[in-house]
Amino acid sequence: MLSTTSRTTLGRAKERGSTDRNDLYEVLDTALVCHLGVVADGHPMVVPTGYGRIGDTLYLHGSTGARSLRAGDGSEVCVTVTHLDGIVLARSIFNHSFNYRSAIIYGRPRLVTDADERMEALRALSEHLAPGQWDYARRPSRKELAATTVLALSLEEASVKIRRGAPKDEEEDYDLPVWAGVVPLVTSYGEPEPDPVLPEGIATPVHVLSRE
Amino acid sequence: MLSTTSRTTLGRAKERGSTDRNDLYEVLDTALVCHLGVVADGHPMVVPTGYGRIGDTLYLHGSTGARSLRAGDGSEVCVTVTHLDGIVLARSIFNHSFNYRSAIIYGRPRLVTDADERMEALRALSEHLAPGQWDYARRPSRKELAATTVLALSLEEASVKIRRGAPKDEEEDYDLPVWAGVVPLVTSYGEPEPDPVLPEGIATPVHVLSRE
Numbered sequence: 001m002l003s004t005t006s007r008t009t010l011g012r013a014k015e016r017g018s019t020d021r022n023d024l025y026e027v028l029d030t031a032l033v034c035h036l037g038v039v040a041d042g043h044p045m046v047v048p049t050g051y052g053r054i055g056d057t058l059y060l061h062g063s064t065g066a067r068s069l070r071a072g073d074g075s076e077v078c079v080t081v082t083h084l085d086g087i088v089l090a091r092s093i094f095n096h097s098f099n100y101r102s103a104i105i106y107g108r109p110r111l112v113t114d115a116d117e118r119m120e121a122l123r124a125l126s127e128h129l130a131p132g133q134w135d136y137a138r139r140p141s142r143k144e145l146a147a148t149t150v151l152a153l154s155l156e157e158a159s160v161k162i163r164r165g166a167p168k169d170e171e172e173d174y175d176l177p178v179w180a181g182v183v184p185l186v187t188s189y190g191e192p193e194p195d196p197v198l199p200e201g202i203a204t205p206v207h208v209l210s211r212e
Numbered sequence: 213m214l215s216t217t218s219r220t221t222l223g224r225a226k227e228r229g230s231t232d233r234n235d236l237y238e239v240l241d242t243a244l245v246c247h248l249g250v251v252a253d254g255h256p257m258v259v260p261t262g263y264g265r266i267g268d269t270l271y272l273h274g275s276t277g278a279r280s281l282r283a284g285d286g287s288e289v290c291v292t293v294t295h296l297d298g299i300v301l302a303r304s305i306f307n308h309s310f311n312y313r314s315a316i317i318y319g320r321p322r323l324v325t326d327a328d329e330r331m332e333a334l335r336a337l338s339e340h341l342a343p344g345q346w347d348y349a350r351r352p353s354r355k356e357l358a359a360t361t362v363l364a365l366s367l368e369e370a371s372v373k374i375r376r377g378a379p380k381d382e383e384e385d386y387d388l389p390v391w392a393g394v395v396p397l398v399t400s401y402g403e404p405e406p407d408p409v410l411p412e413g414i415a416t417p418v419h420v421l422s423r424e
Binding site (some may be wrong): 032036039042046048050076078082089090091098104126134136137138142148174176178182183186191192196197198208 | 249252254258259268292294296300308314346348351352393396403404409410417420
């Protein structure tokens with residue numbers, strides 16, 4: 001079950017809300033970036049960034065200088081993950097919409113300082129971005145680790161919204177001679193493009209070729 | 213030229229910054245949703261939402277009840293638009309990255325009350341979501357207009373970041389026997405799916421079929 005705090009309980013479009021924790025995991029595990037919202041110098045600031053998940057913890061990382069990661073000081077953040085699945089063309093302009101799956105997580109991230117947890121978090125972030133690379137590419141050096149801030153955000157307070165399927169039109173509009181339906185949006189991986197300076201004889205690894 | 217306020221001047225990865233206003237337009241005009249960040253009851257809140265652009269004004273809309281649109285009261289928002297173009301696989305985990313194009317806009321939105329400007333804004337929002345539909349589907353009724361909040365956000369204070377191309381590895385890592393390159397991410401439109409209750413004989417309009 002997901003939380004039912006005032007800010008994770010939907011005020012509108014309640015039928016789009018999910019209270020199934022597995023929907024949250026599915027939304028998080030199949031997207032690549034989140035939008036991290038913080039309050040910086042009194043104003044909102046939203047930045048796209050990668051993430052990783054281990055159980056009910058979301059990990060974020062970045063340069064130790066990043067303004068968006070100062071939240072490790074105990075202030076609140078909002079992390080939003082959005083999949084756009086289609087454009088919903090209704091019979092009226094008003095009922096046009098997106099098909100989407102989105103998750104919103106609220107909380108106060110914890111600065112991760114334990115060396116083992118930091119490494120597990122970075123592995124989760126790396127495997128989320130590029131599965132198989134953690135055991136393939138060069139691991140972080142001591143200097144690189146020192147330059148990296150890792151934050152942990154509990155998935156305790158989260159909400160999920162999902163819209164699927166055909167348009168919902170006003171009763172009287174169904175008689176209009178207007179086409180209605182959904183144009184799906186599909187995101188896919190293209191052919192891997194080798195670094196132009198890659199020496200000959202280094203084959204594209206199977207875990208890169210087989211990504212879907 | 214784009215602005216050079218303290219919050220739109222990049223602190224890190226300066227080489228990724230663009231100061232060309234045309235890059236801002238290109239990022240905005242080719243994405244479908246933004247992530248709107250507000251401060252709600254003292255905490256950050258980030259929601260995905262559609263938008264439209266006319267010149268140097270970004271228009272947002274939503275239900276009059278939407279918490280995220282209370283910003284019409286003069287408080288600050290941050291609007292972020294992100295295109296994910298590829299996964300950058302480097303020789304080291306540390307230098308893994310995304311190829312992306314993103315825009316961040318700061319400002320205090322203005323509540324749009326003028327009837328003509330509201331209609332032009334809704335047209336821009338609609339045409340951004342689904343080009344051609346404004347002249348095809350039923351236009352908003354007086355009741356629907358009354359239920360809709362429209363906000364205008366100036367593009368005056370904005371920054372654009374773009375990362376393209378191959379990984380940038382540490383000098384000493386280029387000798388490693390590790391494949392490096394980019395896996396492109398491609399978003400495309402699928403075959404339009406008619407509403408199951410659509411009467412026979414209503415053809416899919418050309419502007420829907422020809423969308424790319």
